[in-house]
Amino acid sequence: MADYKQMWTDLGMDLEKHDLLCEVLPEAFGGVYLSQQNRPQGMGFYDFVVSEIHGVRPAEMLEHQKQGGKVFGTFCVYVPDEVVFAAGGIAAGLCGGSQFWVSGGEKVLPANTCPLIKASVGARLDKTCPFFLIPDMYVGETTCDGKKKAWEILAGEVPFHIIDVPQMKRDKDVAAFEAEIMDFIAMVEKVTGNKITAERLGESIKLINNKRKGLQRLYNARKASPVPISGKDALLVTQIAFYDDPARCAQMANQLAEELEERVARQEGVFPANALRIMVSGTPMAIPNWKLHHIIETAGAAVVVEESCTGTRYFENLVDESATTVEGQVRALAERYMKTNCACFTPNPGRVEDIVRLADEYKVDGIIDTNLQFCNLYSTESFLVKQALADKGLPVMHIETDYSEQDYEQLRTRIEAFLEMLRK
Amino acid sequence: MESHEYDWYILFPNHHQGLRLNRELKEQGIKNTIAPTPREASTSCGMSLIVGEADLESIMAVIEAKSIIIEKIVKIARKEWQYRSC
Ligand code: SF4
Ligand code: SF4
Numbered sequence: 001m002a003d004y005k006q007m008w009t010d011l012g013m014d015l016e017k018h019d020l021l022c023e024v025l026p027e028a029f030g031g032v033y034l035s036q037q038n039r040p041q042g043m044g045f046y047d048f049v050v051s052e053i054h055g056v057r058p059a060e061m062l063e064h065q066k067q068g069g070k071v072f073g074t075f076c077v078y079v080p081d082e083v084v085f086a087a088g089g090i091a092a093g094l095c096g097g098s099q100f101w102v103s104g105g106e107k108v109l110p111a112n113t114c115p116l117i118k119a120s121v122g123a124r125l126d127k128t129c130p131f132f133l134i135p136d137m138y139v140g141e142t143t144c145d146g147k148k149k150a151w152e153i154l155a156g157e158v159p160f161h162i163i164d165v166p167q168m169k170r171d172k173d174v175a176a177f178e179a180e181i182m183d184f185i186a187m188v189e190k191v192t193g194n195k196i197t198a199e200r201l202g203e204s205i206k207l208i209n210n211k212r213k214g215l216q217r218l219y220n221a222r223k224a225s226p227v228p229i230s231g232k233d234a235l236l237v238t239q240i241a242f243y244d245d246p247a248r249c250a251q252m253a254n255q256l257a258e259e260l261e262e263r264v265a266r267q268e269g270v271f272p273a274n275a276l277r278i279m280v281s282g283t284p285m286a287i288p289n290w291k292l293h294h295i296i297e298t299a300g301a302a303v304v305v306e307e308s309c310t311g312t313r314y315f316e317n318l319v320d321e322s323a324t325t326v327e328g329q330v331r332a333l334a335e336r337y338m339k340t341n342c343a344c345f346t347p348n349p350g351r352v353e354d355i356v357r358l359a360d361e362y363k364v365d366g367i368i369d370t371n372l373q374f375c376n377l378y379s380t381e382s383f384l385v386k387q388a389l390a391d392k393g394l395p396v397m398h399i400e401t402d403y404s405e406q407d408y409e410q411l412r413t414r415i416e417a418f419l420e421m422l423r424k
Numbered sequence: 425m426e427s428h429e430y431d432w433y434i435l436f437p438n439h440h441q442g443l444r445l446n447r448e449l450k451e452q453g454i455k456n457t458i459a460p461t462p463r464e465a466s467t468s469c470g471m472s473l474i475v476g477e478a479d480l481e482s483i484m485a486v487i488e489a490k491s492i493i494i495e496k497i498v499k500i501a502r503k504e505w506q507y508r509s510c
Pocket of ligand 2: 114115116117143144145146147283284372374375376377378
């Protein structure tokens with residue numbers, strides 16, 4: 001069997017604790033993923049990534065470091081990966097989605113912190129995840145309060161850079177974000193020792209745009225009825241996109257999309273054509289958080305789109321590729337990133353508009369608006385989401401949940417009742 | 425898939441061998457699924473292949489013909505599954 005023990009020991013991992021996770025993952029993944037029928041062949045790659053989750057990609061990153069390259073860990077879709085790759089670095093999304101890491105975070109964070117933050121801090125402090133131990137630097141942002149304060153704890157562990165993400169979207173805020181990207185460039189240049197020229201940044205913008213286009217193409221196939229891929233499988237693709245090599249990510253997403261397009265042409269689906277089509281909107285679902293999708297899909301409805309950072313917010317909107325100077329490219333980056341509609345902005349009408357638009361594009365029967373427990377931003381915004389969707393006559397239910405299995409049966413009952421109502 | 429109470433897992437010394445067999449079997453149209461190795465099969469984690477019992481003989485022939493190195497083939501009883509966070 002693959003033996004990564006030496007690599008994990010060298011990283012200073014807590015092998016005993018880590019082993020507990022290794023024990024649970026195969027069964028959980030088997031029951032949630034491998035039990036599905038008629039999965040696209042292209043999912044084999046993603047099953048492989050999960051099977052070797054703490055082995056293959058971490059080994060690639062360590063090899064990159066051995067060659068003198070740097071690795072940057074990030075926690076938000078507002079951090080422009082383009083800058084890191086332009087300097088020959090690797091950016092890896094680190095958001096923690098494992099219940100296994102939550103208790104480690106709880107040792108230092110208030111109980112009323114969202115599980116994503118608890119898991120992210122816990123993964124580092126407990127030394128149970130190679131991805132959290134490899135980066136030369138973490139890059140945080142000023143989005144929600146919980147994260148902002150967590151950065152100060154993590155900064156005691158690893159060099160930290162914080163990008164000041166504006167709270168509003170006026171022209172002067174876009175300009176401020178532009179200046180932040182300039183500072184980020186200077187910092188990444190310093191850490192990597194590589195100059196970010198217009199040529200390199202231009203290539204990197206194309207690289208990340210290609211990854212977005214691959215994911216867009218894949219999601220596009222989900223607009224078909226019957227839907228050619230399950231929501232669980234599509235979610236896994238997006239989750240893995242956060243830390244995979246961007247060129248390989250684009251290649252694999254395009255390959256899978258091609259297979260899905262063939263299915264669509266044959267009218268082949270993984271759910272019957274009359275199955276309910278559900279949108280999940282709200283907070284991100286970092287790997288291995290598959291709880292809600294699993295409940296919805298085992299109740300017979302298909303998740304056809306995610307309005308979330310592990311969904312459309314990750315890849316909608318491309319960066320304009322026409323600029324030829326670093327200043328122009330940074331302006332284009334700022335404009336693209338500031339189009340993302342996260343609940344940390346006020347006011348944030350764009351997100352509600354996105355949900356209404358996606359409901360139409362993906363022909364959904366209902367929306368499950370969800371947020372992680374103690375996420376004040378998305379929880380508050382759910383009021384406005386509900387209001388807007390009611391105006392459009394779109395059925396919506398709100399769910400607040402965490403990573404644990406404790407509310408599993410209760411959620412299942414509520415979701416089944418919602419689906420029953422939609423079927424009437 | 426036919427319903428039986430066992431799953432057959434092929435384990436490998438490393439993922440290169442596993443991916444090789446995966447590719448060969450795919451080419452020959454023999455069903456196989458990449459899966460994380462269950463704890464009952466081995467204490468080290470990593471990929472293995474789930475295959476059908478009826479295909480075992482032809483799979484062994486492929487392994488031999490292509491000199492693919494496997495670690496072992498394990499038969500694991502299916503358990504009742506319950507959702508569990510990981
Ligand atoms: S939900 Fe907001 S804060 Fe969280 S990753 Fe997305 S953009 Fe960043
Ligand atoms: S889910 Fe909410 S509370 Fe948690 S990190 Fe994201 S914005 Fe912050």
